[in-house]
Amino acid sequence: MPMPIDKDMVKRLGILSRLSIPEENTEEMVTEIKKIISWVDQLKDVNTDDVLPMNSVVEDMDLPERKDEITDGDIRDAVIKNAPDQMDGYFLVPKVVE
């Protein structure tokens, strides 16, 4: 059974997508999701028996494989330059081990 669309679901979606939904906005979000899900429900009128899901419009093309060789590198400083917090060429994050 699909999870009912309620405050608990919005909390769950918030956890999964790492977004904090303020308590006062939860009800609005429930209504919003209910509206969308009932709107897209019209797709059930379309007969899709024996139809395969389509991931890409270029599915007739083989996935190209490039040669397994190093094409760049030695750009650590350029990559790390954008990090909000860094030290000695490492990305810094809050402590994860107690």
Next chain:
Amino acid sequence: MTDLVELTMAEALEGLAKKEFTSVELTQAHLDEMAKARDLNAYVIETPELALERAKRSDNRRSKGEKLGLMEGIPVGMKDLYCTKGVRTTACSHILDGFVPPYESTVSLNLENQGSVMLGKTNMDEFAMGTANLTSYYGAVRNPYKDKTNPNKFLIPGGSSGGSAAAVAAGLCMCATGSDTGGSIRTPASFCGIVGMKPTYGRCSRYGMIAFASSLDQAGTMTRTVRDTAIMLESMAGYDPKDSTVVNRPVPCYQKALTGDIKGLKIGIPREYNPDKGLNSDVRHVWEQTAEKLRQAGAEIVDINLPSTQYALPTYYLIAPAEASSNLARYDGVKYGLRVDGKSLDEMYTNTRTAGFGKEVKRRIMIGTCVLLEGYYETCYLKAQKVRRLLCKEFDDAYKKVDVILAPAAPETAFGKDDDSTKDPLKMQLYDVFTVPSSLAGLPAISVPAGYSETTGLPIGLQVIGNKFCEETILRVAGVIESVSGMSIRPLRVGGK
């Protein structure tokens, strides 16, 4: 010298070749025009030093008789979705604050290699999610056109490539890049009276384009004429080993397609794009009138059916958010952009994303996450992917009968920033009704100005949709529409001449 901004790109290329003016002069004229029209908010970053330096290099290449590019010396606007080495790129999101890419997107690199000169980064809806350019962290863009019944009304330029469209329409660049996921080039092109083309999915590389919905995102062009579109598309398209979905086939000289001859060409008019409700009568009138003019030019007008059209919007609004929720998972406050501290790693992620994403982006991430939940995945996401295949098949069948399809680009003309419809996301989605089906099918489509609304005086764009890789055919038809429309190809000078 300021009159240089009135030129089309093709005219400017000729003037540069004849040494009537230099790229530095052409570039400076556009920089001056940008300074006069800042209230449009079309650019989020201007890069005058870089532009003049590139223009100077272009002039040097020319004077030394070196090999010249297809867009040698032409000033362009770059949608802020394209990563540009050393120039801040944020997709107009707070979460990418201060991000300066260490690499260049393939499309912007191709344009640079063809000699063009980047003037700056253009405003857009945050992560390209929007139809009106109202979701940008850097504020709304103003459409240079005015509603003649209410000239003081702040009109939106359409979205998501709204900054690019406004900049091209106002002469703040000769052309600009756009990107189109569900209509983000064609809608603003229609609202701003310019030509906007989304080529076939796989025609242009997506490398270095900030991702929204990867199975739909495609780079495209925004120009004031169809010929300029042909030049720009040839400059930016092509194979790229850095994008596994780009198709390896030669890029033709698109200008050669502009023969003006459409005799015997079959043009399909889809019944489903002409609903009783929800299509502005001025738009319908321009559509009918244009079809008649094309018939007089020798084309055959054929009624066709695309019966599943009504299911395209719900299909799109399942697939696009699902892909977006996955693509946007990378913004975690660690590698680039904004960070908002928290006590734990998880809390830092959540605080960063909550503060960094705007309302519409959060809404789509939540919806995308929902339709991928167990219990919803099959009935929503997988179902949408199946309907997508049916929609593609209907287009395949249609192209057995016709060469191109002619339809409105948008059901309305540009609307006001504070109109009621802008408050309701579901209503806003309806503006994509005519652009989304061809996006889902990965087809090339161009929006070309075809007339003005009698009521408001605002421009109306029509869409020519082609079969895969038939860019040349739709350019040819668009060229004829341009010449019979009687529309101006000159910019609207909002800052005065």
